[in-house]
Amino acid sequence: MVTPQTQQTSPSPLDIIVIGAGLSGLSTAISCALAGHNVVILEAAKELAEIGAGLQITPNASKIFQQFGVYDELEATAAEPSFLQVRRFCDGKILSRTDDFNGDMRRKYGAPFWDLHRVDVQRALADRARQLGAELRLGARIADVDFDGPLVKLENGEKITADLVVGADGLWSKCRERFLAMKGQSDSPLPTGDLAYRIVLKLDEVDDPVLREWISKPSCQFWIGPGAHVVAYSLRDGYMFNIVLLVPDNLPANVARQPGSLDEMRQLFSSWDPVLNRFLDQVKTAVDKWKLMHRPELDSWVSEKSNFVFVGDACHPMLPYLAQGANSSIEDGAVLGNVLAALDAKSQLPQALSLYEQLRKKRSEAIVRETFAQRKDFHMVNGMEQQARDELMLSQLGTQITTRFPSRWQCPEVQPWLYGYDAQKETEAALREAPLGRARQARSVDECRR
Structure with a gap:
């Protein structure tokens, strides 16, 4: 305590x-x-x-x-998260990785x-x-x-x-x-030119064994690409998985939040890492688009x-x-x-x-x-x-x-x-x-x- x-x-x-x-x-x-x-x-x-x-x-x-x-x-x-890594958007190639990230944070x-x-x-x-x-x-x-x-x-x-x-x-x-x-x-508030899709998946709703391991063993994952990036990490001790997709803003100027299309979201990332797309295929409910402002x-x-x-x-x-x-x-x-x-x-x-x-x-x-x-x-x-x-x-x-x-x-x-x-x-x-x-x-x- x-x-x-x-x-x-x-x-x-x-x-x-x-x-x-x-x-x-x-x-x-x-x-x-x-x-x-x-x-x-x-x-x-x-x-x-x-x-x-x-x-x-x-x-x-x-x-x-x-x-x-x-x-x-x-x-x-x-x-x-036990490790943090940054991946190339198209093939998931690891560009950077910090192992024992949790221990490193506590020590420093x-x-x-x-x-x-x-x-x-x-x-x-x-x-x-x-x-x-x-x-x-x-x-x-x-x-x-x-x-x-x-x-x-x-x-x-x-x-x-x-x-x-x-x-x-x-x-x-x-x-x-x-x-x-x-x-x-x-x-x-001023638009930044970006918007966010925010997704939460639950471990008991995912059947794919590879994805289940990602969720149950907490880490912090990034994919970086042209004009966009993705960050994903586990929540609640590995029972939930949070994914945030940051992409160019296409919302109307006077709209800060709007329901998003799953097809549109998947199309935006269709050429990205297959593992990321397997996660996106697990999304069954509607997702909102949030305009990022400053x-x-x-x-x-x-x-x-x-x-x-x-x-x-x-x-x-x-x-x-x-x-x-x-x-x-x-x-x-x-x-x-x-x-x-x-x-x-x-x-x-x-x-x-x-x-x-x-x-x-x-x-x-x-x-x-x-x-x-x-x-x-x-x-x-x-x-x-x-x-x-x-x-x-x-x-x-x-x-x-x-x-x-x-x-x-x-x-x-x-x-x-x-x-x-x-x-x-x-x-x-x-x-x-x-x-x-x-x-x-x-x-x-x-x-x-x-």
């Missing part, structure tokens, strides 16, 4: 409203509740049935689950790489938030946010005030819309009065190509709660939110840019650049990778930067360097001298 890490508790509790009960909102709620603050989570959905399936939790987030006290519960439902970063069902993670976080005293209100749809109060107005007319409002309402954020309107600005960087995540702050996809939505959307959202929630745990007085809130933004904004936006770079390297069309990429990958096959690598999942430069991040240590180090009370103490000394 993993014992939850201790967290400082603020002697000056805040009343905090978290808008959104996705992974960023629930992580924020848990971290702030652990810090001794009073938390209300407002979620528009009438039940927690988050859409989606597979979720790759990398060590930078799984170590946060120890702090949150949900590690043991999630470990019981996790699939831990002190925490596991898990493949989990998104619903399992959301439910565990929601239960933990409630256990810590956070109030979760479902069916609470936001009509407006008043950044002077701050005050949140619900569609039923109810008004709720707080010391701090946290915008955790995702890509299509109402909070972001109101935040920018306050400044006379606006933006909308948004411009915000100038600031914090309101002028320091009574509102963003976390997660509302401020830094990410392409799924590094699996960091969920992980960085969990980081956001952990860091915000860790900073707010250090509050001695409500007057320090501006300093606290400024420190949170300093710790999170640069890193998150750098990850966003890195996801686009990963897409470029995985989606190369056949030609000289693609051949050079493949030759580089093959040159490192069977050896320890020693150079900047096209697969950032294995790259000795990018992987430590992503997976080695420790939200608690980062916050503690920043607070040692710049304690929240320092500015207030300096002002008091100046006043005494005068």
Whole structure:
């Protein structure tokens, strides 16, 4: 059993409203509740049935689950990939492979790489938030946010005030819309040019013995090809298999999600690895097509009065190509709660939110840019650049990778930067360097001298 890490508790509790009960909102709620603050989570959905399936939790987030006290519960439902490999799209030729991937992650970063069902993670976080005293209100749809109060107005007319409002309402954020309107600005989610098919297969519904072995023995598999790639991995300790197909976007401009055709999906991959096609032949039910979107960087995540702050996809939505959307959202929630745990007085809130933004904004936006770079390297069309990429990958096959690598999942430069991040240590180090009370103490000394 993993014992939850201790967290400082603020002697000056805040009343905090978290808008959104996705992974960023629930992580924020848990971290702030652990810090001794009073938390209300407002979620528009009438039940927690988050859409989606597979979720790759990398060590930078799984170590946060120890702090949150949900590690043991999630470990019981996790699939831990024993190897990771990248294949050429047409014939399945292995371009790169990392054996003992699970052991490698634990040795390097002190925490596991898990493949989990998104619903399992959301439910565990929601239960933990409630256990810590956070109030979760479902069916609470936001009509407006008043950044002077701050005050949140619900569609039923109810008004709720707080010391701090946290915008955790995702890509299509109402909070972001109101935040920018306050400044006379606006933006909308932008298409990336890609869409995703998401598939989940169950072990007991697959008869093919080769495919059953793939599912029951967890690994992380990639196929990379011209303008597209595929990632596949096991869930729930090898009883389910998650496949995500990333392809050029052909949805209408104003459509974010639409039922997909199995025939169209199979045709797109008809020339790809026969093993992948055997998996696709197992798909019997309809699949949805999801347009992949991003948004411009915000100038600031914090309101002028320091009574509102963003976390997660509302401020830094990410392409799924590094699996960091969920992980960085969990980081956001952990860091915000860790900073707010250090509050001695409500007057320090501006300093606290400024420190949170300093710790999170640069890193998150750098990850966003890195996801686009990963897409470029995985989606190369056949030609000289693609051949050079493949030759580089093959040159490192069977050896320890020693150079900047096209697969950032294995790259000795990018992987430590992503997976080695420790939200608690980062916050503690920043607070040692710049304690929240320092500015207030300096002002008091100046006043005494005068």
